[in-house]
Amino acid sequence: MSTPEQRKFVGRISGQSIFALAFLGFSAFLLSQIGQETKWVKKTAFFAQPRFWPAIGLGGMVLFGGLHLWRLPRRRPQRSDMNEARIWAQPLEYALWFIAYVLLVPRLGYLPVTMAFVPLMLWRMGYRRAPILWAGVGFGVVVVVLFKAVLQVKIPGAAVYEYLPGGLRSFFILNF
């Protein structure tokens, strides 16, 4: 049975204590480094010191983070908190997919990598039907054409485009 504190608590309780402990630990570590990582400049007003605002930020993080931890319905991590922490690790895989996509674009080109990335990612997410995978390819093409060719956002041409013949090379570098 839940306590009144747990009932009044906004959001999921599992994982809160781990997050609060990690946040407090991280803040306390950063605050302990303030002497090395910031400077106290002589003949400068207190409010204009380069150390002033990091101290405000970190001091607040430690103070309010500590109070948040103290006011939690339960502070000692339990099995349910560990299960929640395991769920937090799941998107690491998607973050790695994203980084791989970022690393491949300057080498293989925005258009080819996007056309491959979207259906591959959809396949990984469990979609197997051809129309959805083709919709993914279409989405990739639309994104590249819209942002690179039409809106001209700054995405460099790929290294692989250097091997294309003359006119096609510059066309691909500019648009895809």
Next chain:
Amino acid sequence: MDVFLASIEILMRWDVILALLTGSVGGVLIGAIPGVGPAVAIAILLPATFSMDPIVGLTVLLGIYGSSMYGGAIPAILINTPGTAVNALTTYDGFPMTSRGEARRALSLAYSASFFGGVFSVLCLILFAPVLARIAPMFGSREIFLAALLGIILVVTAHRRQTLIAAALACFGIFINSIGMEAVKYTKRYTFDQAFLSSGINLIVVVLGLFALSQAFYLLQGEDEKNRITKLKGGLFQGLRELGRHPRVATVSASFGVLMGMIPGVGEFTAQFLSYTYAQKTSKRPEDFGHGSSEGLIAAETSNNAVPAAAMVPLLALGIPGEALTAMMLSVFYVHNVVPGPQLFQNDMPFVVALYLSLLLLNVLVLLFLLFATNHLIKVVKLPNRFLGVCILTLSFVGVYSLRNSVTDCIIAAVFGLIGFVLKRLSLPSVPIILGMVLGGIMEVKLRAGMARVKSPLDFIDRPIAFILFVMILGVLALHFRRVWLDRKELREEKWAIKHASTRFEAHLSRRRNFLLTERGKQVRARRSMLSRPSTDKN
């Protein structure tokens, strides 16, 4: 009149008109897809708008901001899932109407109410602009610092029952903003001798991580939902007539939207809460609220649509964003060297009026679009969550990478995406981080400039506006502590209510007496009397 004509001239360009169309239609589409929301779309599109004229870029972003709530009403009414967070209240009365076969009426009413709210707020602000232009120059460094401080306090205290963690996250934002080379004394702050940290952490990278990537991760990690959509038959014009039967609710709700929108950190939720409560209390049929009341739907939709135009006031007049979306728009101003604040109102009033007029036009365009295209639009509500997640992940790349073509930025964004995912899982707010970053930067600059001209701390508030702002800060804090005290009292009462033993003083004394009269009680008393010092009383 000259200002008005000059602003019309700014708007009469093909690229501005195209931006209006793209922003309005795009915003409705984004709003109609549950799980995307305007914050994700604005974060992704932000770098793309940097190459546009400020008016064009801002029109696109404002279009998305202003029209997403129209679109958000569609899934809220049809499938009981708000398209954007601020449409949550729409589900209370919208979905019950759909359940009893009145989906068309509910949608039509929501569009009409949203249109009224949007137009009302823009007209109010156009009329209010000359007053703002007179007040804005009275804001110097100290006033802007105090206004930013007030904004950050309001944002933190707006998160009821989460104030402590909201404050901690706002301080985290202030800290992130201070990383890198300090601009006045040229000293490094928290760079850990890493070259990539010397230039600091870019706001847009953090925004994209916290809003776009975290949302993509959240959708990818979840399951697809199956939605059944009700088919709509007939026109959607009846809502305009029905809205005309509730002018008082519509006007009061729109006024709440305008007022709450202007106060940093307060925004749509408070405006909706106040409007809905007012509408329910003054209604002839308060029992209908939550069960498909047309007044409830009008109150919710009018007030939330009145906010976007009003939220531009602190941004344009003082350069202080009140929430995450306007904080993102601030970066568009900075990129183009247009400094929002008192000078903007003095030197470029046509630009300000043009922005408001574009919002007005936007509302008309969106209403027309929705009246004719809703039947086709409801198909986007059915897009599977994980498909959307893949789309957002792909689009996030454009947002982060096109900024500086930096892989490091993408890694930092991915880290913030993971932080945002954890915050989402725990229902903790990520907006204080963004506002901490933006307002922290403003406070640092303005405090340094303001303190240079004061001799004692009291001189800081010796000007009327500074003093008013200071009193407002004290007032907000006092109100907040009162609410915390009331919450704690309520919690204590609830605890007492479920306690098995009575907590009355007489009952406590009675239990004590009963215990002392038992054999064990007598033994304990005798043992304790041996330990206590003998009495020195004579008698």
